[in-house]
Amino acid sequence: MRVRIEPSGHEFETSPGETILEAALREGFHLPYSCRNGACGTCKGRLLSGDVTLQDYEPRALTQADRQAGRLLFCRAVPQTPVVIEAREIGVAKDIIIKTLPARVARLERLAPDVMRLLLKLPQNERLQYLAGQYIDILLKDGRRRGFSLANAPEADELLELHIRHVPGGLFSGHVFESMQERALLRFEGPLGTFFLREDNAARPVILLAGGTGFAPMKALLEHAFLTHSERSFHLYWGARGVPDLYLPALPQQWAREHAGFRYTPVLSQPGAQDQWQGRVGYVHAAVLADYPDLTGHDVYACGPPQMIEAARDAFYKAGLPEDRLYYDAFEYARDPV
Template sequence: MAYNVTLVPSGREFQVEDGEAVLSAALRQGVGLPYGCKNGGCGSCKAKLVEGSVEHGAHSSSALSKDDETRGFALLCCAHAKGDLVIESREVKGIGDIPVKRLPCRVNALERRADDVIIMRLQLPANERFQYLAGQYIEFILKDGKRRSYSMATAPHEEGSLELHLRHMPGGVFTDHVFHQMKEREILRFEGPLGTFFLREDTDKPIVLLASGTGFAPIKAIVEHAAHKELERPMTLYWGARQLKDIYLRELAEQWAREIPGFTFVPVLSEAAPEDQWQGRTGFVHRAVVEDLPDLSNYEVYACGAPVMVESARRDFIAHHHLPEAAFFADAFTTEADNPGGGQ
C-alpha cells in the first residue's frame, strides 16, 4: 500500500510505501527535503505535520522531543505514514540533479593535524567523475554494513584526491582503525554525495560560517568554492574549539583572511590552555557571533559541528537575533553514540 504526501507551500506530491520512511521516499523520487544524518540523530529533517499522522522509529529526543510531537512535528527520516500526509517543509533545489553513487576508493594519505584529528585523502577511480555540492558528505560502508559519515573538505572544482577530516572517537570501531591500524593504499567503499548542507548561490546576503571542531571540513569546501566562483558576498568564519591546537588548520583560515576579499576569520576558544597565551575571543562560539552581529535579519548562517552547538545557534539566532528560519543551514556531526541505540 502507498500513501500520498503533499508538501506545502510548493504543492509537490510524492508516494510513500507502507513501512517506508517519508524522507527515503522523497529522496527516491527526486524530491529534495532538508536532511542530515538520516538516522534520527540530528533533527535536520524535522517538519510540521499539517494533516495525517505518522509513527516514529527510534530517534534521539534532542532531534524530536515529546513536546515537538505534541505540537505536530515529525522527524521525516524515521517517520512512517499511517495514511495520506500534508507536510510543511521547504524543498531543497539542486540535489536531485546529482547522482548518488557507490564507489571504491584508495586511501592516498593520512596526515595527523592534531592529537585527535587526521586529514584523510582518498583517490577515486581514474575514470570516475564524482560530482557534489560544496558542503555535502559521503558515507563509508563498512564490512559489517554499518556506515560512517564524513563531510568533504575539498571544493567540487578541485582535481585529484578527496579530503576528509576525521576526529578520533575512542572506542569507535572506524576511527580506532583509522588512527591505529590504517595504512595508505587501503581500499574503502563509500556512497555519496549526500546531505542538504551546501552553499546557496541564489542570494547576495552576507554569510556567517560557524564551525566547531572538524565541522570546519565542509566549511572549508564552501569557502574555497565561493572564492573559486569569485562570489562577492562577505563571509565571516567563527571557528570554535577548546584549545588553540584544536584549530588544526588555523594557518589556512588566516591565509584566507589575507587573500579573499571580504573574508574575516574569528577563532574562539572555550578552554584556552596557559601555553596558548590566548588573547583572542573566548566562550561559546555562537555567542561570539551575536556579540558582533546582534541583528542577523539580513544574513545566511551555515553551521556545522557538535549537535549542541548547532542547536544552540539555531535556537538563539532565530528566537532572539532576527535570523529567518529559512536562512539557517546546518550539519550536526552526530556520532554512532548519538544515534538511537547506538554504540561506537
C-alpha cells in the first residue's frame, strides 16, 4: 500500500502485512523509533487519511485519548488502504545502513554484581557505522531478539561494548551471567533506534538522565562529544539503587575533571548503611527537577527502565520541556514471537 509522509511529501510502498515503520526504514526514511514492539511510544504519529490495522501494543504507549486524536504507533500499524501520515523525519540517520552481522565475544567483564560488560569483535574487515546512542538487537534462536545500547563511541569501534543487567529469570541476560563463554559466537542486527544527539540545536544545554544500565548509551554519547570537541554543556544524572550499582564510578568523575562543560550528579534510590552515601537520594528525575525546575531552555536525553522514563516524561513536560526536546530509549522487555 502507498504511504505518504506529511509534511515532507515522501512516499513509499508497504508489502502485505508490513508495518509503516518497517517499510519506511527499508526505504531509507527515518521516522523516530525505539522498541519496535508497541511498548515505548517513540514512533507515535498521526494518521491523516486511510485505514490501518493495529497489531498488539501496550495501552500506556498509545492511550485512548491518543486514539481519539487520530494518533497511532507506526511500528504496529499495517495499512489496509493507501494512507497519509504526519511524522517528523530524521535526516541525520539516513546514511546509516542496518546490517545483520556475526560477532565473537571478546571479553566478559563483571562491572557490578548484576552488570556485565560484553565486548564483541566483528569479523575482520567489518565495521559497524552507527551514531552514538544507538542500539543493536542480539538475534537469538527462534526469532527472539534482545536490544542492547552500544556503550562505546563510534570512533572507538575496534570492539563493540554492551552493559548487560542480569534480569532475574531473564532468558538472554541469564545466559550471559550463567553460561556464556569468551569466544562465543552471536548474531546481531543494527544499528537501530533514533536515540542520538541532535546537532541542529547545539546551543542548548543538555541534561542526560540514566537509570542503571541506561548509563551505556550516555557513555557513548559523551565519549563521542568529548572526542569531537563538542561545545555543548552536559549534566549527567545517574540513578541507581546502591553504590555498587554505579558500576563505573570513576569514569564520570574523570570526565568532570577533564571537561569544563560536563557535570555529574549520581542519585541513589536505596543506599544501604554500608554504602556510607553522602550524595543525593531519591528518584533520579526528581533530582533533575530540584536543580532545574524550569526546563524550557534544555534538551533532555533519557535512557533506562520504562518506569523511570514514564515518570520523567510526565514531570519534565510539566516543568516546561517541549515534547520534541525529550529523546529517550526505554529498556522495554521484548515481546517474543509465539
